[in-house]
Amino acid sequence: MALLEIRDLHVSFHTYAGEVQAVRGVNLTLEKGEALAIVGESGSGKSVTAQAIMRLIPSPPGKIKSGEILFDGKNLLKLTEKEMFQVRGSEIGMIFQDPMTSLNPTMTVGKQIMEGLIWHQRISPSEARQRAVEMLRLVGIPSPETRINNYPHEFSGGMRQRAMIAIALACNPKILIADEPTTALDVTIQAQIIELLKELQKKTDTAVILITHDLGVVAEMAQRVAVMYGGKVVETGTVEEIFYRPRHPYTWGLLASMPRLDLDRKQELKPIPGSPPDLFDPPKGCPFADRCPYTMYICNDEMPEVSEVSQTHRVSCWLEHPEAPSVSHEPIVRISSK
Template structure:
């Protein structure tokens, strides 16, 4: 089956006063119809830049897609004009931005913001668009939507604003929904409600979701596949169960060991990854995780590892997969277990 979205060898850079920041360096992944793909990694790994690049929303300048393909339903989005991209954004690919507090226009009622998006993509009248906006607010669980459609963002709580953002993103029935840290700044109860809502809406609409997050608990509950990103590259990708229970990259082990665990003594519940992320002004020639990896070899510092097919849909880029690499205890990093 043809994937709904195929990203091939994507490179994205930003020109700054200090030089060129190579934020994304050869990212490749695909998204199937109706599935949820989580892209995980610590801050600065390139997750949000990858998401924004997918819908050509990186500011240009200073940002630029230097190389690669973003193929959606047979069309390479990199080659489309800005006018052509207007027809894709919203109607074909929707996006929930990272901060619901600042993503909504504070000077406009939330209903008007949803109506504008509906009318732009569907070319229908104001009354019909307003009725659909009310229907969308009801769908995402906003109480009394007939009244709330005329209210301003400041009259909504953080969780309700995020629901409005989801309504806005889904109003034109997109085939793909990109959710960039959709639960940022929300308490854990509201986080659970928002993720449950997105899952319910996905089942009703068959929308595919790209979930950008660093919360592995959310990933375990909502995603089918995971792509682990570090230093602007994807180091491991596979089904959720394989990534959580049979991961093969030391960075993935480190992420999992950094999660709180109640089955361990308090002193061992969290094992942070030592060191700092690589400098993307001057990224390393080899594996980006080599400086922080307890299993690093000379080749790790000198050359980027090839992608190894672990199983039919599990891939990893790590020199430990080489037949000549020394044997290490899988899942062990920094004295913790992944």
């Protein structure tokens, strides 16, 4: 049985302008110790899916309309708020996009790590403090015995992100959700944070859900990839399948927009033309139909079924239908072996 299974998840936000259907029937699984990357453009539903797992959708205006989120056999959507409070931090940890707005500016970093330890593990403040020092050391913050008394504004951006990772991992959760963990960090610090996450995952055997739009990060860290567009998962597969044998035109477009370092000649980036669908009034057919160069009449009228390319590779595209025209597509990128 999978550690986490999302079944037909629907999440909407009710606004003055109407209902935004942010997530529309997402199905995903996560195995123990696995790193799953969820990729896609802004507004594709990645972060909303993660917030739904943690039951952090603000209500109002948000609402989880239907679906199941099974964690260790328990449906998280059926738990009371008190029961869910026990799951957050203890069994599922989360690193948010912006550590400066996620950390409490009025509390020292040490106290913020200790808070979860005291609550979930029922240990004394002195034991929690010692554990907090160990966590700061684990995530590579120098002089942790001194830094534990610092406030978030006294940390650099990279150190704040490391502190967020320490808070998320303090209680040894089974799942760590990393929502754009390298956003707003410079390239050198980004590489350090990803290397740190990889190292910590090996040490703790924690399953990781990595939400990102950076395909370089995906190639570096993940074993499996889910591609989201218009609130739906349009393709899932191993990293090798998504990078070398992608089957959905949207995945082709994402990969074609990446710069390639293995080419000697000058290369122009190829952005995907058009704009994402309006989720106030989402299309009844394939959400990518308006931007896809291979659109057929049926693409606008009906959402394609999920086709199984292999045991690990699934795609939702009408080009997989036996009567669809043949479209050849060459591998776009090279990825280094991990």
